[in-house]
Amino acid sequence: MTTSSTVSQAAEAGEPEKAAAEAPPATESSTPAGTTPRWTGRRADILVTLVYLLGAFWVTIRTWIDPWGRVLGEQAKDQAFNEWMFAYDAHVVRNLDNPFFTTLQNAPDGVNLMGNVAMQLPGILLSPLTMVAGPEVTYLSMMTANLFFTALTWYWLLARHLVKSRLGAFAGALVIGFGPAIISHSNGHPHITSQWLIPFIIWAVIRLGEPGRTVRNGLTLGVLVLAQLFVGEENLFLTAIACAFMVIGYAIFNWADTRARFGRAAGSLAIGGGLVLLFAAYPLYHQFAGPQHYSGHPGDPKPTTIESFFAFATESIGGGKNSAAGLAPNFTEEVTFYGWPLMLIALAGIVWLRRENIVRVLAVVGAGTAILSLGPVIHLNNQRNLKIPGPFALLEHLPVVNAMVVARFALITTVAMGVLLAVIVARVAERARPAETSGLPVRLLGLTVLAGALIPIMPTPLAGHDRPPVPDFVTAGTWRDYVAEGRTLIPVPVNGLTSIRYGSAAEVGFAVPSGYFLGPSSPDDNTGRWGAPPRPTWQLFEKIQGSKDEPVVITDADRTAAVEDLRYWKADAVVLPRDSGTDVKLLLALESLLGPGQRVSDVWLWDVRPLTNN
Structure with a gap:
C-alpha cells in the first residue's frame, strides 16, 4: 500500500493525526495532486x-x-465603550486595579466587566500602546x-x-x-x-x-x-x-x-x-x-x-x-x-x-x-x-x-x-x-x-465617521484641579456615550455616572437592562433637551433632587461644553439648579465639592 493511500484512508477514517504523521514532506517533488x-x-x-x-x-x-478624529463603521456607542475598556485596562496595569469590576463607570454602583465583553487579555497586553497612542x-x-x-x-x-x-x-x-x-x-x-x-x-x-x-x-x-x-x-x-x-x-x-x-x-x-x-x-x-x-x-x-x-x-x-x-x-x-x-x-x-x-x-x-x-x-x-x-x-x-x-x-x-x-x-x-x-x-x-x-x-471599506470632540478641559488634564482621585465628573447632558468618551479621553482618571453597559434592572431585580436606571436630575436634563422652545420651570424639589443625585454620584464637578453647540436651555437650568458656573478652558464648570463633601 502506498503512503498516499494510507494517508487517505486515515483521513477518511477520521484520524487526521495519523494522516498528518504519515503524510510525505511537502516538497516540490511531492506536490499533492490538484496543486x-x-x-x-x-x-x-x-x-x-x-x-x-x-x-x-x-x-x-x-x-x-485619522484614528483620533474618526470612528470605524456605524456603532459609535460600541466603539466608545471598547475604547473606554482599553483605557481601563491601561489603568489596571498602572494601578493594579480589579480587571473584573469597576466603579469608574456607572458611579457609584459600577459595572460587572466580566459580564460586559471586557477582553482583558488583549487589553492588558496592548496597554503600552494605549498609554502611548x-x-x-x-x-x-x-x-x-x-x-x-x-x-x-x-x-x-x-x-x-x-x-x-x-x-x-x-x-x-x-x-x-x-x-x-x-x-x-x-x-x-x-x-x-x-x-x-x-x-x-x-x-x-x-x-x-x-x-x-x-x-x-x-x-x-x-x-x-x-x-x-x-x-x-x-x-x-x-x-x-x-x-x-x-x-x-x-x-x-x-x-x-x-x-x-x-x-x-x-x-x-x-x-x-x-x-x-x-x-x-x-x-x-x-x-x-x-x-x-x-x-x-x-x-x-x-x-x-x-x-x-x-x-x-x-x-x-x-x-x-x-x-x-x-x-x-x-x-x-x-x-x-x-x-x-x-x-x-x-x-x-x-x-x-x-x-x-x-x-x-x-x-x-x-x-x-x-x-x-x-x-x-x-x-x-x-x-x-x-x-x-x-x-x-x-x-x-x-x-x-x-x-x-x-x-x-x-x-x-x-x-x-x-x-x-x-x-x-x-x-x-x-x-x-x-x-x-x-x-x-x-x-x-x-x-x-x-x-x-x-x-x-468580499468587503468594501467600512465608513469612517467624524467623532464628537471632547473638551480640552478633559483632554489637557485641567480636570485634575477640580476632581479628586476616585471622585466623579458629571458631563451634561448625562448620558452613557458622553460619560465614557470623557472617561477614556482622561485615561479613566475620574469616575463617570451612567455609561454604556449591561447590568441589573434594579438592586432587587437582576434582569438584564442597558445602562443604569435614570436619576431624577438626569431625567430633568433629558426633559429640557426635548422641550424645544418651551421653557422648563426649575422647582425647589428639582434643586433638592439635584443635590441628592450629586451626592449619590460622589460628584466633585459638573461640566457643560462651552462651544457653538452649547444648549442654552441646559446652561440656564444648571445656573438655576447650582448657581452661576465658571468659565474654565472650554467648558462651563460647577465646583460642587462644597455640596457633596459634607
Missing part, C-alpha cells in the same frame, strides 16, 4: 499573508486616515489585527491539517476572516471579530482521544480555553456549541471510532476543565454572582431570516445600502449573507461529497447552527413570519443561552461554510489534472466559479 508548484511552499504562504494583511487595512482604511489607536489596531489574524490562523489550520490545497485553504479562510459575518461585527464588536484562537481550539478538540497524549492534549486545550475566556467569552461559548455539533456529527457517522476515543477524550477534558476552573473560578464568580451581575439579554433576541442566507450584505461588493433591508436584525448582525452563488456551491458540494466524513460533519454543524440562528419562530424575512417554531424555542430560557443574540449562532455556520468551501476547492483541484489531460479546462472553470462566488461577498 501547482507556484501555489505551494513558503512563497504561497507569504502571498496569502500579504493578501490578508492588505485586506485588513482595506476594510479599516477610512479610519486609519491612546485607546483610539488601540481599538483600531485591534479591529484591523482581528481580521488579519483570524483569516491567517484559519488558513494555517486548513492548509496544514484539513485540506491538501493551499488555494482551498486560502478561499475557506477568506470566507471566515473577511466574509459578511466578521465584517458586520467589525462595526464595534472586537470581542466577536477576535477569532484568531478559535482554529487552535478546534484542532485541540479534534485531537482529543489520541493514544498516549491524554495529559498533554488536556493541558493544551485548557490553556487555549483560558486564553479565549479573556479574549472573547462569547466566542468561546459559540466554539463550545460548534464542538458539540461536531462531535455529534462525527459520532453519527463514525460511532466505533468515537467510542474508542471516548475514555481518553474524557480524561483530557477533565484535565483541561480542572485547569480552567483553577484559574477562572474567581472571574466567573464575579460574572455570575458578583456585584452588578445580571441575567438575560434585554429586547428582541435578534434572529436571522431565511432570505438573508441568499442575499448580499450591506458592506460587500455585491451588496449596497439597501441590500440587507428587512433581512437582518440590525447593521451589525448581518452574519448570514453568503449570497446565492456561494450557497449553491455549498449545497452542491454537500451532495457531491456526501460520502466524506468531513463533509457530513460540516453539514451537521452548518445546518444545525443555521436553524438555531433563525430563532424561536422562523421568518422568511423581517416582514413574513412563517409561524413555524424553531428549535431555539426549546433553549431560549436556559441560563447563559438567554443572554445570547440568536443571530450569532450563524457565526458557527460561517466557519462551517468556509471549511466546506476549502474541502470543495481541494477536491476539485485533485480531480482537475487528470481531467485536463483530456482537454477539459477544469481549473480555469473552477477558478471562474470560485471567483463568481467569493467576489460579491
Whole structure:
C-alpha cells in the first residue's frame, strides 16, 4: 500500500493525526495532486499573508486616515465603550486595579466587566500602546489585527491539517476572516471579530482521544480555553456549541471510532476543565454572582431570516445600502449573507461529497447552527413570519443561552461554510489534472466559479465617521484641579456615550455616572437592562433637551433632587461644553439648579465639592 493511500484512508477514517504523521514532506517533488508548484511552499504562504494583511487595512482604511478624529463603521456607542475598556485596562496595569469590576463607570454602583465583553487579555497586553497612542489607536489596531489574524490562523489550520490545497485553504479562510459575518461585527464588536484562537481550539478538540497524549492534549486545550475566556467569552461559548455539533456529527457517522476515543477524550477534558476552573473560578464568580451581575439579554433576541442566507450584505461588493433591508436584525448582525452563488456551491458540494466524513460533519454543524440562528419562530424575512417554531424555542430560557443574540449562532455556520468551501476547492483541484489531460479546462472553470462566488461577498471599506470632540478641559488634564482621585465628573447632558468618551479621553482618571453597559434592572431585580436606571436630575436634563422652545420651570424639589443625585454620584464637578453647540436651555437650568458656573478652558464648570463633601 502506498503512503498516499494510507494517508487517505486515515483521513477518511477520521484520524487526521495519523494522516498528518504519515503524510510525505511537502516538497516540490511531492506536490499533492490538484496543486501547482507556484501555489505551494513558503512563497504561497507569504502571498496569502500579504493578501490578508492588505485586506485588513482595506476594510479599516477610512479610519486609519485619522484614528483620533474618526470612528470605524456605524456603532459609535460600541466603539466608545471598547475604547473606554482599553483605557481601563491601561489603568489596571498602572494601578493594579480589579480587571473584573469597576466603579469608574456607572458611579457609584459600577459595572460587572466580566459580564460586559471586557477582553482583558488583549487589553492588558496592548496597554503600552494605549498609554502611548491612546485607546483610539488601540481599538483600531485591534479591529484591523482581528481580521488579519483570524483569516491567517484559519488558513494555517486548513492548509496544514484539513485540506491538501493551499488555494482551498486560502478561499475557506477568506470566507471566515473577511466574509459578511466578521465584517458586520467589525462595526464595534472586537470581542466577536477576535477569532484568531478559535482554529487552535478546534484542532485541540479534534485531537482529543489520541493514544498516549491524554495529559498533554488536556493541558493544551485548557490553556487555549483560558486564553479565549479573556479574549472573547462569547466566542468561546459559540466554539463550545460548534464542538458539540461536531462531535455529534462525527459520532453519527463514525460511532466505533468515537467510542474508542471516548475514555481518553474524557480524561483530557477533565484535565483541561480542572485547569480552567483553577484559574477562572474567581472571574466567573464575579460574572455570575458578583456585584452588578445580571441575567438575560434585554429586547428582541435578534434572529436571522431565511432570505438573508441568499442575499448580499450591506458592506460587500455585491451588496449596497439597501441590500440587507428587512433581512437582518440590525447593521451589525448581518452574519448570514453568503449570497446565492456561494450557497449553491455549498449545497452542491454537500451532495457531491456526501460520502466524506468531513463533509457530513460540516453539514451537521452548518445546518444545525443555521436553524438555531433563525430563532424561536422562523421568518422568511423581517416582514413574513412563517409561524413555524424553531428549535431555539426549546433553549431560549436556559441560563447563559438567554443572554445570547440568536443571530450569532450563524457565526458557527460561517466557519462551517468556509471549511466546506476549502474541502470543495481541494477536491476539485485533485480531480482537475487528470481531467485536463483530456482537454477539459477544469481549473480555469473552477477558478471562474470560485471567483463568481467569493467576489460579491468580499468587503468594501467600512465608513469612517467624524467623532464628537471632547473638551480640552478633559483632554489637557485641567480636570485634575477640580476632581479628586476616585471622585466623579458629571458631563451634561448625562448620558452613557458622553460619560465614557470623557472617561477614556482622561485615561479613566475620574469616575463617570451612567455609561454604556449591561447590568441589573434594579438592586432587587437582576434582569438584564442597558445602562443604569435614570436619576431624577438626569431625567430633568433629558426633559429640557426635548422641550424645544418651551421653557422648563426649575422647582425647589428639582434643586433638592439635584443635590441628592450629586451626592449619590460622589460628584466633585459638573461640566457643560462651552462651544457653538452649547444648549442654552441646559446652561440656564444648571445656573438655576447650582448657581452661576465658571468659565474654565472650554467648558462651563460647577465646583460642587462644597455640596457633596459634607
